Amino acid sequence: MEELKAxxxxxxNQIQNQEILNPSVxxxxxxxxxxxxxxxxxxTIASIQKSNPENYKRTFNxxxxxxxxxxxxxxxxxxxxxxxxxxxxxxxxxxxAHIEKSNLNLEKLSTLNSNQYFDHPFMGHLKLKPxxxxxxxxxxxxxxxxxxxxxxxx
Numbered sequence: 001m002e003e004l005k006a007x008x009x010x011x012x013n014q015i016q017n018q019e020i021l022n023p024s025v026x027x028x029x030x031x032x033x034x035x036x037x038x039x040x041x042x043x044t045i046a047s048i049q050k051s052n053p054e055n056y057k058r059t060f061n062x063x064x065x066x067x068x069x070x071x072x073x074x075x076x077x078x079x080x081x082x083x084x085x086x087x088x089x090x091x092x093x094x095x096x097a098h099i100e101k102s103n104l105n106l107e108k109l110s111t112l113n114s115n116q117y118f119d120h121p122f123m124g125h126l127k128l129k130p131x132x133x134x135x136x137x138x139x140x141x142x143x144x145x146x147x148x149x150x151x152x153x154x
Contacts, residue, residue: 004041004106004132007139011037012099014146015092022149030146031095035086037142038098041135043084044118045105048131053115057125064123068133073141081121 011034018031026033067073090098109132118131126134 001106001110001132003136004139005103007136007143008099008102008106010143011139011146012096014143014150015095015099017146017150018090018092018095020149020153022152025149025152026145030149031090032086033142033146033149034095035090035098036080036084037139038095038102039084039086040080040138041102042098042105044131044135045108048112048116048118048128049108051116051118053113053117056115056117056127059124061124064120064126064130067123067137068130071137073137075141075145078122 014030014034018034019029021029028036109128112128114128117125117127118134119125120134123134
């Protein structure tokens, strides 16, 4: 959990760079990547909270297998579902408020049953531990893109 909190702090530290854009790295701005990572985190946590552990179905999923074996999310392979695509009207204040909400939601993860699950659109059902791992990988994936956007503009 500490890794996720550190990633949230790292995202918060990049809010000042939200306007930076470099189409050779990503067609989206730093702010978009921050907002997207936070949307994914919060919607994933909300989903796992609502899940019924009795409905969990373990199946082999090739996408999950690959992501967890290589321990990273490949770039440019999947488009974000509409539910986690940021609106264009985010601001520094709205991003900071979203960071605060994410910090509160992270605390909720420690209260959940280990058999609760998140139904990922490409990786299937993920119990609590793999869900936390997915959130870390996804947030790190977008933080890496943010860092690359910023470094390429220096």
